[in-house]
Amino acid sequence: MPPRYILKVDNVSNTYYETVGFKKVAKPVLESVSFDMLKGQIIGLVGESGSGKSTLAKCILGVIDYTGTITLDTKNPQMVFQDSTSSLNPSMTVERILEEPLIIRGGMTKGERMKKVEEALDAVGLSMEYAKSKPGELSGGQRQRVCIAAAVISEPELVILDEPVSALDVTIQAQILELLAKLRKKYNLSYLFISHDLNVVYQLCDYVLVMRRGKVVEQGYIDKVYNHPEHEYTKALLEASELIIKSGEN
Ligand SMILES: Nc1ncnc2c1ncn2[C@@H]1O[C@H](COP(=O)(O)OP(=O)(O)O)[C@@H](O)[C@H]1O
Ligand SMILES: [Mg+2]
Incomplete structure (x- = not known):
């Protein structure tokens, strides 16, 4: 099968007033952002706080206005x-x-929904003993597992993750990253993985966009960009992440 683009972002700009x-x-927040995502690809979006990462995610999901073109060739992105x-x-x-998204989608019996709920919990490494818990009774890592289960239960192809591990301790971060890598394989998911942490992005992503003040200043395959950064800002x-060591002598 030829590769399929599930997302094309072409010349997207956004301005807050x-x-x-x-x-x-007028406060320009995104300026002429362009990139394409193939099905199954994991793209990291890095850049310091305030660079426009979350705004780009909102444009892709169509919750805020923008100029330019976004082509989303996939159903129910999460x-x-x-x-x-x-x-x-x-x-x-x-x-x-x-169960909620399954009820909204319709067409399933209670029994079928419960089976899907059990599968989703199992997929994120939570046993059925958590089914009756409320979010407040869970740890931060367990809650994020529930959020991930809630995303994958609708069988999306694309999941946008906005700083999904930034609030977690380093050991829990590693567990969630491992889970995301596992789920990607299991369900052939594509991720747009937003993070200000270049170490975390390196662990998971195969392609990276570097955003600075609303512009993508550099993009490419992760090893190329991390080993041979071209833009001063990427460097x-x-x-700052102490990752430059990897670049060694050109
Ligand atoms: N609703 C809003 N109104 C005005 N400015 C906003 C709003 N949301 C975000 N911004 C501004 O847009 C810029 C980018 O924000 P954001 O996309 O949240 O960045 P990031 O996710 O990279 O930290 C920031 O300067 C922020 O202050
Ligand atoms: Mg943000």
């Missing part, structure tokens, strides 16, 4: 956020949280 006194002042506490309804049980980010 801030009110200063009586005037509206999103996983940094803050699992505010992502999950605190009054619902884990079981109910996972500075790698140096």
Whole structure:
């Protein structure tokens, strides 16, 4: 089968308007962002806080306006956020949280839905004993596992993860990254993985976009960009992550 693009972002720009006194002042947040994603690809989006990463995710999901063209050739793309506490309804049980998208989709019996819930929990490494728990009774890592289960239960091809491990301890981060790598293989998922942490991106991604002040200043296969960064900003980010050592002598 020829490779299929599930996402094409072409020349996308976004501007916020801030009110200063009586005037509206334009604040460009994204400027001419372009990249393509093949089915099955894991693209890392790196850049310091405020560079426009979350804004780009919102444009892709169509929740905010932009100029340019975004072609999303896939159904029900899913999103996983940094803050699992505010992502999950605190009054619902884990079981109910996972069942909800299946109820909305319709066409399944209660028994079929419960089987899917059990499979999704198993896929993220949680046993059925957590089914009746509420989010507040779980650890941060367990909650993020529930968020990931809630994303994959709708059988998406694309999952956008916005700083999914940034709020977690390093050991838990490693476990969640391992889980994401496993799920990617199991379900042939594509990820847009947003992180300010270049180490984390290196562990998971095969392609990387480097964003600075709303512009993608460099993009390419991860080994190429990390070993031979071309843009000064990429070099500075790698140096700050103590990853520049990998580049050695050209
Ligand atoms: N609703 C908003 N109104 C005005 N400015 C915003 C809004 N959301 C984000 N911004 C600004 O847009 C820029 C990019 O934000 P964001 O996309 O959240 O960056 P990142 O995810 O890389 O940290 C920041 O300067 C931020 O202050
Ligand atoms: Mg963000």
